[in-house]
Amino acid sequence: MPVYCDDFACTHVNGTIQDVKNYVTPFDPAVQDLAMELGFDIKNMFNWAQDAVKYVYPTKDYWQKPKETIKSLKGDCLTGDTEIIAFADGGYCIESLKEINKNNLKYKALSYDFKNGRYEFQPITTAWDRGYRETYNVGVRNNTTFTSTGGHKIYVYGPRWQTRKGNAQKAIELLESGLNEDDVASMLGVPNTTVRSWWMNYVFYRDPEVVPIVDGVRMMTLDRLREDKENLKEPSDRQFVCAKKIPSLGREGLSSSRLWIEGMYIAEGWHEKGHVRIANDDPNTTKKIQYKLNVLNVPNSKSKRTKHGYVNILKSHLKEQLKHMGAKSGDKHFLKTRLSMSERRIKNLIDGYSLGDGSDGKPYNVELDGKKYTYDRRTTYMTTSPELSKQLKFLHMILGRPLTYYSPSKPNGYGKLKQHYLYDYNHKRLNKNISPGVTNRGIKHIETNGKERVYDISVAKNHNFILADSGVVVSNCLDKAAALTSMLIAAGYPAWVSLVYLPKRREYHAYTSAMIDGGIKKLDPTCLYCSVHKFPDDSMIMLVDFDHTGLIQIYESD
Structure with missing residues (x-):
C-alpha cells in the first residue's frame, strides 16, 4: 500500500486522530453488554485509521479539514x-x-x-x-x-488553476528537478516573474486547504478566500462557480395562451372587490389580451376609456386562479407549479410578463475592476414583489439566461415599496460554461x-x-463520517459513506464503511462495520453493515 508522507502531513493527521480520541466519550456499559449479546466487539471507527493514515494527499472527494471538523463537530453554516x-x-x-x-x-x-x-x-x-x-x-x-x-x-x-501546458509544465518539471528560477527562465526564454507565477500557482494547487474538484475549479473556505482576496494582486482570479442552466422538469399541460395571460396578469393585473382586471393603454396589447382570452373561451369585457384602460376577466376558472397570484404589485407571484414546467412553457409565461413589466435592452457600458465592458441587455424586468423577483431569477436559470440583480437601498416603487430590477444580459463574459x-x-x-x-x-x-x-x-456540511472516509481512502483502503434511515427519529444519518484487512473481528468473510451513535437526549443507535450488499441492521434504543 502506498503511503504519502511529509513532516507537516504526519503532524496534521496524527494530531487529528489524537483530537478525536480525546473527544469521543467511552461507550455506555449497556451498549457494551448489547454488543456481547450480539457476539461481536465494538470498534471505534476513528481508531481504524490511527496507524495506517500518514498523509491525506492526494485529496479525495470527501476531504474537508478533518481536524477542525471532527474536533468541533460543527460543519459549515x-x-x-x-x-x-x-x-x-x-x-x-x-x-x-x-x-x-x-x-x-x-x-x-x-x-x-x-x-x-x-x-x-x-x-x-x-x-x-x-x-x-x-x-x-x-x-x-x-x-x-x-x-x-x-x-x-x-x-x-480560477483560470490559473487550469492544467498547465507547454512552457508552464516544462518549468514546473525543471524546478522540481532542483534547478533554480533563474536557470529555468533562461532555458525557456521567459522572465523570472513568469516562472515564479507558474510555480506559485502550482504550489497553490497542491495546498491541502484548496481542494481540487475539476480542471479550473477548487473548493475553498470563505476564510481562505477572504485572505486571498485581500492579499493577491489579482483577486479576480478567484470567482464563484454558479448555476447557469439548471434542468427543467418538463411539465406541459397548460396552453401557451393560458400561460401568456398569467404572465400578463402578474405584470399588469390586479383584483379588488371581486373584480379581476388587466390594465394596458396600448391598443395592440389590449387586442392581444382579448384574443388570448377568447381562445381560452374565457368571458371578458373591455373598459370604454382609452387612458388607463383595462380588460375585465369575467366569471371563470381562470379568474379564480388569477386571484391566487396576488392582488397588487407588491405581492404578485407565479403559482408554485409553474417552476416545474418545460422550457417552452416557461418562455410562454415570460413572454406575457415581459410585455407588461419588461423593456427591450440597449447597449450598456460599465466599468469593472478598471476595465470597460459593453453589455447588451435582452430585457430589463422591474417588480416590487420580492417573491416574484426570486421566481424570475429561478426561471431564467432554467432558460440558461441567469439574471443580474439590482435594488436601491431606499424604497422607490409603487406604494413606497422597494423596486427590484433584473437584467437579462447577452454577453459572452456572462454566458460561458466552465462545466x-x-x-x-x-x-x-x-x-x-x-x-x-x-x-x-x-x-x-x-x-x-x-x-x-x-x-x-x-x-454542504461534511460530518466526521465523511472526514474519516477521506482519511481511509487516502491510506489506500476501499471506503465509502453510506446513509441509514432511523424510523423512530425519521432521520437519515451518514456513516463510514471500509474494507480493512485486520484489527476487526469478522462475522462475515468480507467485512464488518459497526458504529454506535449517541444523541444529546442520551438515546443511542447501533448500525451494523455486514458487507457491500448494503444489508444494514439497526439497533435503536428508546
Missing part, C-alpha cells in the same frame, strides 16, 4: 433565511434552510455532479440548527448576497457581519447544493 433550490411534493421549490430544518426528509436538494457534469436531485440527509456564530456577508458580482460562517466551503473557479450548466461570477466582497443564527444541511452523494438567489454552488 448558512443563515436560516438562505434559500436553496430543492424538490418537494413532486416539483421544484425555493426553500429556506430554516424551513428545511423542520423536516429535511421532505426535500431533495438540487446538486451538481462535477465528475459527470450534470445536475441531480439528492436527499437532504440531515439538518441542524447550529445556534449563533460569527458570519460573513458575501457579495457576488450578479449583485446578490448571502451570509455564511467563515468555514463554509465554496466552489471557486456543463455552470458558469463563473466574480466576488464583490466578503465582509464581517457579526453573529447570526445559522443552520447546516448534508446532501447525499455530491455533497453540495445551489443557492436560489445567487446561483452559487456551495459545499
Whole structure:
C-alpha cells in the first residue's frame, strides 16, 4: 500500500486522530453488554485509521479539514433565511434552510455532479440548527448576497488553476528537478516573474486547504478566500462557480395562451372587490389580451376609456386562479407549479410578463475592476414583489439566461415599496460554461457581519447544493463520517459513506464503511462495520453493515 508522507502531513493527521480520541466519550456499559449479546466487539471507527493514515494527499472527494471538523463537530453554516433550490411534493421549490430544518426528509436538494457534469436531485440527509456564530456577508458580482460562517466551503473557479501546458509544465518539471528560477527562465526564454507565477500557482494547487474538484475549479473556505482576496494582486482570479442552466422538469399541460395571460396578469393585473382586471393603454396589447382570452373561451369585457384602460376577466376558472397570484404589485407571484414546467412553457409565461413589466435592452457600458465592458441587455424586468423577483431569477436559470440583480437601498416603487430590477444580459463574459450548466461570477466582497443564527444541511452523494438567489454552488456540511472516509481512502483502503434511515427519529444519518484487512473481528468473510451513535437526549443507535450488499441492521434504543 502506498503511503504519502511529509513532516507537516504526519503532524496534521496524527494530531487529528489524537483530537478525536480525546473527544469521543467511552461507550455506555449497556451498549457494551448489547454488543456481547450480539457476539461481536465494538470498534471505534476513528481508531481504524490511527496507524495506517500518514498523509491525506492526494485529496479525495470527501476531504474537508478533518481536524477542525471532527474536533468541533460543527460543519459549515448558512443563515436560516438562505434559500436553496430543492424538490418537494413532486416539483421544484425555493426553500429556506430554516424551513428545511423542520423536516429535511421532505426535500431533495438540487446538486451538481462535477465528475459527470450534470445536475441531480439528492436527499437532504440531515439538518441542524447550529445556534449563533460569527458570519460573513458575501457579495457576488450578479449583485446578490448571502451570509455564511467563515468555514463554509465554496466552489471557486480560477483560470490559473487550469492544467498547465507547454512552457508552464516544462518549468514546473525543471524546478522540481532542483534547478533554480533563474536557470529555468533562461532555458525557456521567459522572465523570472513568469516562472515564479507558474510555480506559485502550482504550489497553490497542491495546498491541502484548496481542494481540487475539476480542471479550473477548487473548493475553498470563505476564510481562505477572504485572505486571498485581500492579499493577491489579482483577486479576480478567484470567482464563484454558479448555476447557469439548471434542468427543467418538463411539465406541459397548460396552453401557451393560458400561460401568456398569467404572465400578463402578474405584470399588469390586479383584483379588488371581486373584480379581476388587466390594465394596458396600448391598443395592440389590449387586442392581444382579448384574443388570448377568447381562445381560452374565457368571458371578458373591455373598459370604454382609452387612458388607463383595462380588460375585465369575467366569471371563470381562470379568474379564480388569477386571484391566487396576488392582488397588487407588491405581492404578485407565479403559482408554485409553474417552476416545474418545460422550457417552452416557461418562455410562454415570460413572454406575457415581459410585455407588461419588461423593456427591450440597449447597449450598456460599465466599468469593472478598471476595465470597460459593453453589455447588451435582452430585457430589463422591474417588480416590487420580492417573491416574484426570486421566481424570475429561478426561471431564467432554467432558460440558461441567469439574471443580474439590482435594488436601491431606499424604497422607490409603487406604494413606497422597494423596486427590484433584473437584467437579462447577452454577453459572452456572462454566458460561458466552465462545466456543463455552470458558469463563473466574480466576488464583490466578503465582509464581517457579526453573529447570526445559522443552520447546516448534508446532501447525499455530491455533497453540495445551489443557492436560489445567487446561483452559487456551495459545499454542504461534511460530518466526521465523511472526514474519516477521506482519511481511509487516502491510506489506500476501499471506503465509502453510506446513509441509514432511523424510523423512530425519521432521520437519515451518514456513516463510514471500509474494507480493512485486520484489527476487526469478522462475522462475515468480507467485512464488518459497526458504529454506535449517541444523541444529546442520551438515546443511542447501533448500525451494523455486514458487507457491500448494503444489508444494514439497526439497533435503536428508546
